[in-house]
Amino acid sequence: xxxxxxxxxxxxxxxxxxxxxxxxxxxxxxxxxxxxxxxxxxxxxxxxxxxxxxxxxxxxxxxxxxxxxxxxxxxxxxxxxxxxxxxxxxxxxxxxxxxxxxxxxxxxxxxxxxxxxxxxxxxxxxxxxxxxxxxxxxxxxxxxxxxxxxxxxxxxxxxxxxxxxxxxxxx
Amino acid sequence: xxxxxxxxxxxxxxxxxxxxxxxxxxxxxxxxxxxxxxxxxxxxxxxxxxxxxxxxxxxxxxxxxxxxxxxxxxxxxxxxxxxxxxxxxxxxxxxxxxxxxxxxxxxxxxxxxxxxxxxxxxxxxxxxxxxxxxxxxxxxxxxxxxxxxxxxxxxxxxxxxxxxxxxxxxxxxxxxxxxxxxxxxxxxxxxxxxxxxxxxxxxxxxxxxxxxxxxxxxxxxxxxxxxxxxxxxxxxxxxxxxxxxxxxxxxxxxxxxxxxxxxxxxxxxxxx
Numbered sequence: 316x317x318x319x320x321x322x323x324x325x326x327x328x329x330x331x332x333x334x335x336x337x338x339x340x341x342x343x344x345x346x347x348x349x350x351x352x353x354x355x356x357x358x359x360x361x362x363x364x365x366x367x368x369x370x371x372x373x374x375x376x377x378x379x380x381x382x383x384x385x386x387x388x389x390x391x392x393x394x395x396x397x398x399x400x401x402x403x404x405x406x407x408x409x410x411x412x413x414x415x416x417x418x419x420x421x422x423x424x425x426x427x428x429x430x431x432x433x434x435x436x437x438x439x440x441x442x443x444x445x446x447x448x449x450x451x452x453x454x455x456x457x458x459x460x461x462x463x464x465x466x467x468x469x470x471x472x473x474x475x476x477x478x479x480x481x482x483x484x485x486x
Numbered sequence: 487x488x489x490x491x492x493x494x495x496x497x498x499x500x501x502x503x504x505x506x507x508x509x510x511x512x513x514x515x516x517x518x519x520x521x522x523x524x525x526x527x528x529x530x531x532x533x534x535x536x537x538x539x540x541x542x543x544x545x546x547x548x549x550x551x552x553x554x555x556x557x558x559x560x561x562x563x564x565x566x567x568x569x570x571x572x573x574x575x576x577x578x579x580x581x582x583x584x585x586x587x588x589x590x591x592x593x594x595x596x597x598x599x600x601x602x603x604x605x606x607x608x609x610x611x612x613x614x615x616x617x618x619x620x621x622x623x624x625x626x627x628x629x630x631x632x633x634x635x636x637x638x639x640x641x642x643x644x645x646x647x648x649x650x651x652x653x654x655x656x657x658x659x660x661x662x663x664x665x666x667x668x669x670x671x672x673x674x675x676x677x678x679x680x681x682x683x684x685x686x687x688x689x690x691x692x693x694x695x696x697x698x699x700x701x702x703x704x705x706x707x708x709x710x711x712x713x714x715x716x717x718x719x720x721x722x723x724x725x726x727x728x729x730x731x732x733x734x735x736x737x738x739x740x741x742x743x744x745x746x747x748x749x750x751x752x753x754x755x756x757x758x
Contacts (some may be wrong), residue, residue, distance in 0.1 A: 328491075332491065332495070335495065336495075336498075339498060339499060339502055342502070343502050343505065343506060346506045346509070346510070347506075347509060368531045371531065371535075372531050372534075372535070375535045375538065376538075379538050379542065382542065383542075390735050390747075393733075393735075395734065395735055400542075400546060401737070404737065404745070404747075405737075405747050407745075408745055408746065408747055409747070466535070467539070468538075468539050468542050468543070469539065469542075469543045469613065469614060470543070470546055471543060471546045471547045471550055471609045471612065472550075472745055473739070473743075473744070473745040475612050475613075475614055477614075
């Protein structure tokens, strides 16, 4: 029995099959990488959210506890214990207590935090600003409400006092 | 031969696609779960922090309202101004205390709750809504105040806060039950409503015992020893003018509406 073989044709088939298999293998690798990347990014995103949450929560509780801390102050030669939140309110009434307040803030938060204590009317809390947002690859300037970052509390007074604490290295 | 190869190739392709779809599905569902749980943690923290911020503000409101109410009662010498037996001593513009016009327990307690409610409501309206708090309308919470012995209880129904979140994979609703109840112990603020009645009885007794003495002011002063008040006495014709002030400093809005931090004064004239 004589077999007639077209050697050139066989070589072509082998090359064609090999290239096909390589393409399939490459496609599988690419799909796998994309899937892993997709999966991996999800993990990273969750970790970022959780870390920010822990820090934000720690800051919030720290400020919450500090505002309730009591301090002894001198009022017309008489000692009286007041809460830190009351000292903040008092410093808005009598500017002489501002120095004591600044010292207490520095003692508690040093240079790690940026803090802000200001009296505002309720309508002044939402600040309308503008943000550049990309929609379908086209950058657009749109109005947006500027949100407060960091931890904050409000102290009731004639004008509501806003106390904001923001860790410096997160800015 | 060629058909066999094509068959193997097709099987390979199908297997490859099954593996790919499996991995892709697994990656998709895991990512969805991870992102959702991340957002849920974030929202739970935001709500808990909102509860702290609101409670802190409202506790401050309760304290300020209680001192404001105490100031308002002292300003009118703890008597019912509408009572026809109550008169004003024109020389000093002080209210005059007598057996027909004196501080009464029930009236003081009712007036305290009324003034407390006014101040509480004014401050509640000033609660700012910004950022995460927008749209929750916490200012519209309706409180009912009750004074039970030394504790003023401000109760309101639980406020359900709801938000809708949309992610790339899902849209879901989050709700949080905010408990707005506040209990304030007045004695911790050094506010004692009984003081007005004690002051009336003690000063009245001292005046009755000392009015015939040569130096009645000194005699009266020696008989008065209020723990939380300092006293000044003056004689004016047959009556005695009493000017008392608290040892403690309190926050309150004065008659011109300015926030102040001062001692609260109680001025009255005791009719002999």
